Amino acid sequence: MEIPYNVQVREDTGVYNSKLGIWLFLASEVMLFGGLFSAYILLRTGAPVWPPIGEHGSIMHLLKETIPHATFNTVVLIASSVTMVMAWVSLKMKDLGKFRIYLGTTLICALVFLIVKYFEYSHKIHEGFVPSHDTYMALYFTLTGLHGLHIIGGMIVLGYFFGPGIKMWDNEPERFTNRIEIVGLYWHFVDLVWIFLFPILYLLN
């Protein structure tokens, strides 16, 4: 039993099934991060001072120190978006070798992002700026933490397509290309969220 329009597009909608599916999923993710940003707006406008001053003072000086790291991370993530779309392009041009290089680079960029994040987190925690310190720290850790979980989730799927999943290319190249396009869309979304998180959390204080 074949499900129609898994690979071929349906004429009246012009899309194949998983393209529609991933956009609906991304719509739900927009609402998820929307809820998170909405909380940020409400808590920030309700606060007399931002970032709030807690037990260890204000996070401001530490934040200013992290701006270069966060900027670096932003560039890394944008680069990973480029390599991701190039991975798909390589498949469209039937070049499996290039595909692996681009996908591998995407994965490495993601890893670098996470490593920098790890150092950011541990530095702040070491100084006593834990989530419970004040509402800014709570938002910082929750928003970047959930974003980070999305990166990890994406890496798992990308890793699958880099490794065992690549076998689908041999028998169903078009379907495999579609899958990479889909996972690419997810990946770009994760990048997009960061493009907003970066100024909001790090710069606009």
Added chain:
Amino acid sequence: MSDSHHEESFWRKYIFSTDHKTIGIQYGITALLFLFFGFSLMMVMRWQLAFPDQAVPVFGGLIQWLAELNGFASIGNLPSDLYNVFGAMHGTIMIFLGVVPLVVGAFGNYVVPLQIGAPDMAFPKLNMTSYWVYFIGGVIMLVSFFLPGGAANSGWTSYPPLSVIATTGQTFWLLGMVFLITSSLLGSINIIVTIIQLRAPGLTWMRLPFFVWAQFVTSFLLVLAFPPLEAAGFFQLMDRVFDTSFFLPSGLVVGGEALDVSGGGSPLLWQHLFWFLAHPEVYVLILPGMGVIAEVIANNTRKPIWGYKSLVYSVVFLGFMSFIVWAHHMFMTGMGQGMSIFFQTTTMIISVPSVIILSCFMLSLWGGSIRFNTPMLFALGWIPMFGIGGLTGLPLGLSTPDIHLHDTYYVIGHFHYVVAPGTIFAIMAGIYYWFPKMTGKMLDETLGKIHFFFSFIFMNGIFWPMLIQGMAGVSRRLADGGESYAHAQGTLHLNEFMSYSAWLLAVAQIPFIINLIRTLLRKKDAEPDPNPWQATTIEWTDTTSPPMGHGNFEKVPTVHRGPYEYSVPGDSSDFTPQTQN
């Protein structure tokens, strides 16, 4: 179009199936069990309300054991701490583990692909995953009953600060909700893609059965409205586990001691994010049911449903409006006049499409050759019940009367009219209607009618008096049912009446259970009638009963006409299948 049949193992065929029909049945059985469990919780609560602090008969030992396990004293009665647990979990279980999985997971999954002529859902493996994630969420919720302090006890609404300082059960509630929300999201994405992409040739949008439209709008509500609650859930988890203050305001004092948190949070933030979902959620509860009612009414009046276009536009408009009324649950939080006017206006506007839908159903009866079989009886009983539910909502949607009625039993009476007879009668109509398609056997009509009549009577016995108690000012969520309040004394006697009605409602379900068991055990006919209701829609006209596995259709059906072509002038029979030329 049948596959080469390789023998599937028991596990692949029945447990980890990717066939939408099997998954639909899995959802159905699990959800019905949860519904029964949630109902049982309420029956114990009603004992406490009718006969405060007396030992529960028969189950007193079990209640005492559970209470003591949770750390509450009990002599077999329901202590107030455990009452709060039962109350919070009754709501949670009925909504998220019972009704929605039933109307969307069971009916949606089973019927939608068949009604649109599709071989399965667009993403069968995702469908299977959705069910098992729901299952895990349910297990987490059930397990929480055995924790010290018991399961969640801050209402199904989990308002902070109370929910943040509540016992461990609340953390399990939040984790369970994460799983349930995920399951819901995956399932609704599946339904939307299926309806858009897998409609059979000739099945244009305006030829879809109203049931499919209802499921389509419902799924959009789930996709877009659930995530903010998921965000809020994460925030509350952070508050509980990592001592953050997303929802805890500064200067909070608990038990005489200032709470050692950073403060700066907002309890209202939770309310906004919660109700942003929870209002559309109530339309998720009712819309699929409306879809079922449409199918059953058209079929049993032997004429097209009145106002198909109005129904479609109304249900789409309703879905859209459901996102902009949420703060009518928050009229008493100190909102300003501008906000109040805005939300009252949108709330009044949203009653219009509901009235249109109800009117279309009622008008459909005019001039029909009505067959009073069990599905139709439930559909007919649904109409006035939903009507009462809707009408009693009006004073709640206006902020001035809401001052008096908010958080009283009036609210409970209102929403139970819409969700108890509102969803349950629609579910029953659907079960009696589609049972022969799923099994090849008809449920017994006599038992069905007994089930209906007594359910109808006792539903009203439980919920009508709530409206009266509420108007007298009796607050909700009181473990003593208002006993210690002077203003409640005049209506206290209604508690016993309502409790007896509740227990008798349970008894009224026995004919239904007997019916199910006897029919399931009965031998199927050699060649069951695939269309015993003589219906026009594809699931009846182009499949066997039950439909064949893996593909549903011998060949892909082609649609040539609308979904409700009953009594077409000049036709030899009183129904013309959608797929007929």
Added chain:
Amino acid sequence: MSAKDMAHHIANYRKIFVYLLIGTALTVTASYMEFNVQNSIAGAVFVGLTIAAIKGYLVAANFMHLNSEKKIIHWILLLTVFFLGLLLFIPLLWDLNLMSHY
């Protein structure tokens, strides 16, 4: 897709990458400048979010191919963005409209 189309797409991606890098540099630079209007940070927020929105648009339109995507995807996103707007701004407007400020 022909080889020529592909080459065009690749050139486009490179171009967008450069724009995004410039945008990032702008965002960081802008954060060090003073945009305060009437002593509030609103000006800086506006500038920062506008640049972010432009960058986001570039990613969505080009990398996610929204420029050439079908109507149905556009409609779903339009609906989503509308509700997103509600979610972001109603609680804020609420706060501004309170009967009293605790």
